[in-house]
Amino acid sequence: MISAEQFEEWKSHPVTIEIYKGLNELVSEIKDQLAAGNTIGGTPEETHGYTHRAVGQILGIEQILNITYGEEDTIEETSRY
Numbered sequence: 001m002i003s004a005e006q007f008e009e010w011k012s013h014p015v016t017i018e019i020y021k022g023l024n025e026l027v028s029e030i031k032d033q034l035a036a037g038n039t040i041g042g043t044p045e046e047t048h049g050y051t052h053r054a055v056g057q058i059l060g061i062e063q064i065l066n067i068t069y070g071e072e073d074t075i076e077e078t079s080r081y
Contacts, residue, residue, distance in 0.1 A: 007069040023061050030054050 002010075010016055033039065039050035 004069050020065060023065055027058055027061050027065075030058055 034051070034054055039047060039054050041047045041050055
């Protein structure tokens, strides 16, 4: 397990910052595609699938972007309620 100090070092590293920047840009691009109707398919099922995938990508990327140190403790605490 890494320490809080190591986590902060990783989070402030220039490579990590660039990766986070790219991930934020990707989320913006996916949201723009959703807004432009690019997930509309030929059938309702296709539209549902395309939209579901785009939203899933956004949620997954946002989980990475919002990672914090000690997240396991927070998850355990919130899952009790």
